Amino acid sequence: MAGTPVQVTGTVLTTRRVDAYHALTVVAPGIAERFRPGHFVSVAVGGAPTAMVTRRALYVHDVKPEYGGTVELVFSASGPGTTWLAERRARDTLDLVGPLGRPFPLPRDPAHCVLVGSEYGSAVLFPLADALAERGCRVDFVLGAGSADRVFGAMRARRMAERATVTLTTEDGSLGVRGTVSDALPGVIGDTRADVVYACGPMETLRAVTAVAMEADIPVQVAVEEAMACGIGICMTCVLPVIGDDGVTRMVRSCAEGPVFRGERVRFEDVGTIPFDALGAPGGGARHVS
Numbered sequence: 001m002a003g004t005p006v007q008v009t010g011t012v013l014t015t016r017r018v019d020a021y022h023a024l025t026v027v028a029p030g031i032a033e034r035f036r037p038g039h040f041v042s043v044a045v046g047g048a049p050t051a052m053v054t055r056r057a058l059y060v061h062d063v064k065p066e067y068g069g070t071v072e073l074v075f076s077a078s079g080p081g082t083t084w085l086a087e088r089r090a091r092d093t094l095d096l097v098g099p100l101g102r103p104f105p106l107p108r109d110p111a112h113c114v115l116v117g118s119e120y121g122s123a124v125l126f127p128l129a130d131a132l133a134e135r136g137c138r139v140d141f142v143l144g145a146g147s148a149d150r151v152f153g154a155m156r157a158r159r160m161a162e163r164a165t166v167t168l169t170t171e172d173g174s175l176g177v178r179g180t181v182s183d184a185l186p187g188v189i190g191d192t193r194a195d196v197v198y199a200c201g202p203m204e205t206l207r208a209v210t211a212v213a214m215e216a217d218i219p220v221q222v223a224v225e226e227a228m229a230c231g232i233g234i235c236m237t238c239v240l241p242v243i244g245d246d247g248v249t250r251m252v253r254s255c256a257e258g259p260v261f262r263g264e265r266v267r268f269e270d271v272g273t274i275p276f277d278a279l280g281a282p283g284g285g286a287r288h289v290s
Contacts, residue, residue, distance in 0.1 A: 005100050005232075006030040012092045013070055019149040021120050022086040023061065024094075025072045031098040032069030035060060037128035038223055038260045041071065041098030042231035045081035055097070056081045057228035057255065059200070061123035071098075074123035074152065100231050101259045104128050104198060104221055110136035111195040114188055116181050116209050118201030119145045122152040124223055128198060129160065140192050144169035144181040151175055165192070182208035189216045199263070201225065203271055210263030220263035226254040241267040241275050249278040 010026040017023075031041060042055035062072040077086040088094065107113070113132050115125040122143050129139045141157040147170055154175070157166045168176025169184050177184055182205065188194070189212070197213045199206055200223040213220035226238040233256030242252045243265045251274060252258070267275060274281050 004034060005098055006034070007095070007097045010071075010094050010096050012088050012090055012094065013067060015089060018074065018152065021074055021076055021150075021152060022082075023072055023074045024085065024088060025062075025070050026094055026096065027067050027069070028071050028096055028098070029069035031096060032063050032065070032071050035063045035071065035099045035127075036103035037131050038101065038103035038124060039099030040101050040124075040228075040231070040255075040259060041073065041096050042100060042228070043073070043085065044095035045084050047084075050084075052081050052084070054081075054229040055231055056085065057100075057231050059121070059124040059223070060099070061126060063127060071096075074120050076120055097231065101255055102257065104131075104223070104260050106131060106135060107137060107196065110138075112138045112140075112192050114140045114142060114185070114192060114194045114197045116142045116185060116197060116199040116201070116205075117144075117153065118181055118205040119150050120152045121199075121201035121205075121223070121225060124200045125198065126153060126156060129164065133160075138192070139164045140167075140188060140194070141165070142167045142169070142181045142184055142188055144171075144176070144179075144184070146171045148175035180208065181205060182212055185209060185212045186216070189213075189218065194218060196221070197263075199223070203268060206263065206266070207268035210266070210268065214264055221260055222263040222266065223259045224254050224261065224266070226259070228255045231255050241270045241273075241278055243267065249275055251278055251280075 010028040014025045040059050046052035058073040061074045077083045117125045145151045197220040199209045206222045229235045229237045233253045238254035239251040
């Protein structure tokens with residue numbers, strides 16, 4: 001049953017603003033009990049008469065067993081669909097499908113883990129932090145954004161201070177260290193003797209974080225933020241080039257084969273294109289992991 005998606009009509013329990021973002025807690029028992037850190041849900045937007053036929057894929061920030069099982073979704077109101085979601089109120093209903101995608105792999109043995117989040121991508125890291133802590137892992141956070149109001153989860157991360165250190169960054173210097181999460185990451189990896197990095201955020205952030213982890217010669221797992229129209233692997237709008245175990249690049253679906261990937265396998269420099277050497281492309285060659 002774990003991970004098998006279901007479609008449910010969920011009732012909005014609470015709504016709140018978190019600085020620049022919106023958070024909806026929705027009663028969704030079938031989804032809550034199947035959820036694993038890194039999963040996402042797709043939500044129908046606009047109501048019954050809408051012309052917005054595609055769903056919105058949202059990461060899950062929190063899951064609780066209360067009221068039969070709730071999930072909290074965090075997002076930025078950046079377009080008509082998410083703006084409509086931001087206008088929902090308690091007792092409104094939503095059509096949700098989930099949990100979807102491939103969750104974060106967890107270490108078999110206790111490890112030192114650094115969790116890196118940029119903007120509201122940080123939301124997905126907190127269920128992961130809880131799961132890692134249950135396995136006896138050390139967890140350290142690096143959270144950042146362009147400005148203080150766009151850093152998500154700073155207070156929650158600080159409340160976990162007994163088992164976590166927290167490094168905050170902003171590009172304008174309004175909170176924490178001036179710079180980006182990838183600027184701060186090398187120092188955190190060195191100070192904590194990290195064994196693995198987990199990250200979520202914009203693609204350019206994931207590209208930079210992956211480069212830092214590779215330089216430190218430690219594995220990195222990234223949850224990508226590609227646009228997903230269907231969320232179930234049919235529409236092919238979320239494909240990106242990923243190197244397989246055999247060294248061959250394939251165009252894979254973020255929603256089905258991801259959204260979590262080994263960072264060093266994602267060809268970030270080629271995202272948005274079909275590389276000439278991808279399987280099935282005119283070049284037809286294979287690109288091997290160096």
